[in-house]
Amino acid sequence: MPDGGAVFRGVGHVLGDRPLFEDVHLDVPPGAVLAVLGPSGAGKSTLLRMAAGLVRPTTGTVTAPRRMGYAFAEPRLLPWRTALENVVFALGRRARQPDLERGRSLLARLGLAGSEGSRPAELSTGMRQRVSLARALMPGAPLLVLDEPTSALDVRLRAEVRTALLELSADAASAVLWSTHDPYEAAQVADEVFVLTPAASTRHTSVPLVPRSLRSTEDVDAAARAITRCLTATGTPSPAPSHAGPSAADPLGDHP
Ligand SMILES: Nc1ncnc2c1ncn2[C@@H]1O[C@H](COP(=O)(O)OP(=O)(O)OP(=O)(O)O)[C@@H](O)[C@H]1O
Numbered sequence: 001m002p003d004g005g006a007v008f009r010g011v012g013h014v015l016g017d018r019p020l021f022e023d024v025h026l027d028v029p030p031g032a033v034l035a036v037l038g039p040s041g042a043g044k045s046t047l048l049r050m051a052a053g054l055v056r057p058t059t060g061t062v063t064a065p066r067r068m069g070y071a072f073a074e075p076r077l078l079p080w081r082t083a084l085e086n087v088v089f090a091l092g093r094r095a096r097q098p099d100l101e102r103g104r105s106l107l108a109r110l111g112l113a114g115s116e117g118s119r120p121a122e123l124s125t126g127m128r129q130r131v132s133l134a135r136a137l138m139p140g141a142p143l144l145v146l147d148e149p150t151s152a153l154d155v156r157l158r159a160e161v162r163t164a165l166l167e168l169s170a171d172a173a174s175a176v177l178w179s180t181h182d183p184y185e186a187a188q189v190a191d192e193v194f195v196l197t198p199a200a201s202t203r204h205t206s207v208p209l210v211p212r213s214l215r216s217t218e219d220v221d222a223a224a225r226a227i228t229r230c231l232t233a234t235g236t237p238s239p240a241p242s243h244a245g246p247s248a249a250d251p252l253g254d255h256p
Pocket of ligand 1: 015038043047
């Protein structure tokens, strides 16, 4: 395995006698963002957990670096520690002054300047989610796993946090696994999109994207529509359209 990145080879998972997904092949190299989408219960979190070794695949192999930052779908903060203490806790050692400064800077970057000394019970749900994201970013690890990282945020914060996550993970050249229910978010942040398709099928598909550095607003809209079609299809993948049409890629109704 190269230093960084995650590789899935022929990965499948069976729950009881029900296959959740099968034959998943993915490469997430250092610096790349893979967005994972699918309806509730399709197995997004399961797939992410496999990268951390928290779930063993029924078939196939997952190779990932040992050092990683992981933001679970629920924040899982230590209630007796402050926001800053929760963030630096990710280092697994006694925090030194530069660690505290980095922790403060990450919290500030995620809009939490001034909340460093607050305990989780004193924070809103969205604030707790951002503390958990700062904790995942703290080690600057080669792999960053983000399970629905903006689900508890309002529209403005979602946009800001997305940008911060992309910049901070790029600084560390992390490979990023990012699950979301939002096709528009995936179309914005991802280098590759992986869709676990609806329940009765174990199919999955990738959605082609224009390279992120060249992606226009119209490309984002078009990709989001293609992702939405994959999510609502009965299993047949749709290619990404090459041009923008009327915007229909806003299932949450919260994008401009
Ligand atoms: N610890 C577990 N034991 C048994 N089944 C589990 C466990 N965790 C998840 N599952 C089952 O695995 C399936 C996939 O769950 P998973 O959380 O991966 O889906 P998801 O796509 O992330 O869903 P959501 O969008 O609702 O978060 C579901 O049917 C769920 O009930």
